Amino acid sequence: MRGIVESATDAIVILDDSGNIVLFNFAAVTMFGCSREQAIGTPFNRFIPERLRADFAAQLLTQREESHPEQGGASAEVALAMRSNGEEFQVEISFPQVLAGTSEVRTLILRDITARVRIQKALERSNLDLQQFAFVASHDLKTPLRSIGGFVQILERNHAASLDDKALALIRRTSDAVRRLEQLTDDLLSYARVSSHPKPFILVQVRxxxxDVMQLLGAAIDDSGSVVTVGDMPEVLGDRTQLVQLLLNLIGNGIKYCQGRTPVVRVSAHRAEREWVFCVADNGIGIDARHHEKVFEVFKRLHTQQEYPGTGIGLAVCRRVVEHHGGRIWVESAPDEGSTFSFTIPDTSAESSSP
Structure with a gap:
């Protein structure tokens, strides 16, 4: 047993009833920069910042009262520890309680998570920087794009009579390109806003x-002759604007990606465990199984602009909205067999009514 303890990569420290160290393995020596001779017999709280020692002592007491030796009683928490040189660092600490004969042995297992925390913070900063870049770049692009679009319209309106067919075709292509860029900047702004400008969640009637979505898609529904049916919808806790954006993208896609037939879209919801599962099913062109994950990535398009216009950001926005609400999203589909996009949102009424 001692060989296993000594070879462990995590620091293992055993305390007596008074909180003094009786075992200090090699990983603990390395972690705290303190020899066994210096550690054995001293209070473990020497490795806790002084301002936090009272809280740590209370935590140890709580763990002792709540843990059960026969079940292992292990739980893990993040805490702030201190090396022998005074340097503070974050650890993941678990408190398994075991029996040695008839006595309970308080064991601490510690893992230095400094590198993990550093990487996590770097990723958070990187994501924030990317969101800010997308927001600023998209926002700053809108003004010159409007100017270009306005100048092209003036050119066509005032000088169309003096331009040949080739020049007019170039103007139309320029106008189309400007419209696509404006749509792209709008979609980028939507994508960036999901996480960078969060609003407090409120109770939202999904119906x-x-x-609202049906009104926004009114023209597309009328032009395509689409049939959209909606089942009973629950009340959820969320950001109403983002939920409109989510369902606008999903229902809109069901109408758009339909060829040679009348689009039929069914919106439904059912409760499962402690969450609501929403489904948007269509009779469209479908998606090959190898693309089921890729469609939720930014700028992933399975069709050309000529076939189906778009920016490839809509479903990425959907995934970000759903994850922001604590849910998940997926698609079930096959080519020419329609698609069913499903997503979940936690059922807060279940949480509030649970004991």
Whole structure:
């Protein structure tokens, strides 16, 4: 047993009833920069910053009262520790309680998570920087794009009579390109806003959200002759604007990606465990199984602009909105067999009613 303890990569420290160290393995020596001779017999709280020692002592007491030796009683928490040179660092600490004969042995297992925390913070900063870049770049692009679009319209309106067919075709292509760029900047702004400008969640009637979406898609529904049916919808805790955006993208895609037939879209919801599962099913062109994950990535498009216009950001926005609400999103589909996009949102009523 001692060989296993000594070869462990995590620091293992055993305390007596008074909180003094009786075992200090090699990983603990390395972690705290303190020899066994210096550690054995001293209070473990010497390795806790002084301002936190009272809280740590209370935590040890709580763990002792709540843990059960026969079950292992292990739980893990993040805490702030201190090396022998005074340097503070974060550790993941677990408190397994075991029996040695008839006595309970308080064991601490510690893992230095300094590198993990550093990487996590770097990723958070990187994501924030990317969001800010997308927001600023998209916002700053809108003004010159409007100017270009305006100048092209003036050119076509005032000088169309003096231009040949080739020049007019170039103007139309320029206007189309400007419109696509404006749509792209709008979509980028939407993508960046999901996480960078969060609003407090409120109770939202999803049926009202769907009604708003139906109004926004009114022209597309009328032009395509689409049939959109909506089942009973629950009340959820969320960002109403983002939920409109989510269902606008999913229902809009069901109408758009339909060829040679009348689009039929069904919106439904059912409760499962402690969450609501929403489904948007269509009879469209479908998606090959190898693309089921890729469609939720930014700028992933499975079709050309000529086939189906778009920016490839809509489903990425959907995934970000769903994850922001603590849910998940997936698609079930096959080519020419339609698609069913499903997503979940936690059922807060279940949480509030649970004991």
């Amino acid at each position: 009202e959200v769907v009604n």
